[in-house]
Amino acid sequence: MDFGARQGELPRPEKYNNFGNAAAWPQQRADDVAYLNEQGLHGEVYRVWLSNANAPGTNVFDTCELATQTCDFSAVDAYLTQASSVSDSLLVNLSPSAFVRGRRPLAELRPMLELILRNLKEKYPDVKYVEAFNEPDWQFHGQERRAGRPADQTTLQPGDLYRFYAPFYEAVGDVNKNVRRGDRIQVGGPALMWMDPKWMEPFLDDFAADRNPRKRLDFISYHAYLSWDDKYQTPTRYVSDLSAVASQRRTLAGWLKQRRLDTDLPAFITETGIYPGPSFDDTDPRNDYVRQAAAMATYSYLYANQPDTYMFNWCVRHFAEERKDQFVTRTPDGPLTDTFTPYGNMLLMQSRMKDTRVSAVSDNLEGDNGIYATASKDRTGASLMVWNWQHVNDTSYRTTVDMTRLPSELRHGPVRRQLFRIDQTTSNYFTDPTKADLQLVDDKIVKPGKTYTETIDLAPNAIYLILLEPVRR
Known part of the structure; x- marks a missing residue:
């Protein structure tokens, strides 16, 4: 270690985090927020979920009404208020599933997004980012391919994604007209399950070809767990070689340069981990807890060496999968207060590093x-x-x-x-x-x-x- 060789400001991955959805351990959240702040783990950006299928009753696409121009945020008020108190800013994930599946007319997406975001920004001013979609390549294509549906019969094709993104930037532009410059919302996506060129490149092609002078893509986002074969039958988990993510920024910069887009565009890896879904290494999870902690430290290291790249931890308490928890959640007596898992303690270590x-x-x-x-x-x-x-x-x-x-x-x-x-x-x-x-x-x-x-x-x-x-x- 050469302490005379400065390398700039230390990246702070512990400040980028995810809450589970609004229904994930809500009775613990106030205590968790207080403890995170007390321990010096106040965040810079926390990602929150407002259209998650695993949290019935909290989908803002259903609790906002175009006819009356009103929104009811009562089901997520505590969630958003608590998230605002543990982080300088919030990244709101919105997945327009009903619009993608054709259950609601696409023409309503832009005005609905404008209504949602205008009301969110007024009531929760720490909302700074909106992320369009959550794993659309998996949700509307990969799952169906894995079940045997032909590629040309899935709900969504890679070239279809951008038309559902454009209403997001249009709505954000309208909302920002009435927001001070320093407080304006940034918009990005598409939160792909992995940095799959079959999906990312058509999305960037369509953004580059968009002639709307108000178009915007403030960040690009994707997840880092695994990759898939073309038929979505065989996953390759990154845990077999975490260095698989080490060159992602170079690849992304190449794609951006080819399209004459800004090569400094921030990349948000909004979910990161070695245990996608219900996967594990040992059926008895005791060894996996320490593996998760060391793996997340390694991910942090690999992404810290890539410019304009921000890794989000996943997550404070997961609704179902204990290996991802930062707090001890699943005990015979239920969730524990003020008790970190090894993963949570690793974040605490990172927070005690110098600047x-x-x-x-x-x-x-x-x-x-x-x-x-x-x-x-x-x-x-x-x-x-x-x-x-x-x-x-x-x-x-x-x-x-x-x-x-x-x-x-x-x-x-x-x-x-x-x-x-x-x-x-x-x-x-x-x-x-x-x-x-x-x-x-x-x-x-x-x-x-x-x-x-x-x-x-x-x-x-x-x-x-x-x-x-x-x-x-």
Whole structure:
């Protein structure tokens, strides 16, 4: 780790997060929000759901009326209010399923979106982003192909998607006319299940060909779990090699350049994980919790190395799948308050990192498995996260961490060195409920000078945080 080699502001993936839908553990949400804020995990952008089929009664396409120009947000008011209190801004996901399936006339989509977004912005001013669709390639095509329907008979074809996106940017443009410039809503999508060129390229083709001077695509979005074959019969989960996502920004920039579009267009990976749907590595989930934590740290690292790319964590509490939870949710006594899973503790580690990223290089990687490191500094000291991503492998490492050119604040006088750990037995409710909190495993005073060396033992999927801070007298 070379603390003299600055690499700009440290990316903050822990500040980009998802709530489950409005019906997912609502009785816990107020406590969760309070605890996240208390622990320093206040977000920059939280993604919320207002048309999710898994939350009956909360679809704003059904609770807003064009005839009366009114919206009833009572079913999602607590949800949106709580989300607003844990994040600087909200990204609202809206999937126009009834319009895509032809159950409602397409001509009504733009005025309906304008009505929804105008009322949302007035009542919940932290709404800053609207994301069009949620996995339309899967919802309206892939699922049907997987069930055996011919490709030309599915609800939606790749070339059909953009006509349902245009009403979104038109509605946002109308709403923004009455909003101050700094508070205006941004719009993007299409939240594909994966960055599939069969879907993304036609969408970008249609945007590039759109002659409307008011067209806008403020961000492009997709998910990062897996890829599919053409017939949607065989998934390839990224967990087999997480480096599959490492070149996504370069690919996207190439597509944008070919169409003479802005190559700096932000990419929002609005869902990320190694366990899509109900998948798992072990039927007994206890090993999977630590795998999830180490995998999400690795995803964060890989996306942090790609410019204009923002990875969203998934999620605070999932409505059905426990491996994705950041809070301990499924116990014999029900959901726990103020108790993180290993994944939640990993986010807490990230939040304790310093502000300026510095160079960190590992020489122990075989494929995507092995030792990863992220280092940073600011006026308060230096920080380092180091972890051993192994997935289901069992390789351990005794790792020597060399921290060179330490900040001048740390070269003179005593320095407090703290060591935090997450592994199968530490900072892990599922092994030891008494050690569910992020555990400080070593704490001592050192005098590092310009260089400090630490040796740590990294079990499979173990994660360490090292903090060096001057002792204030």
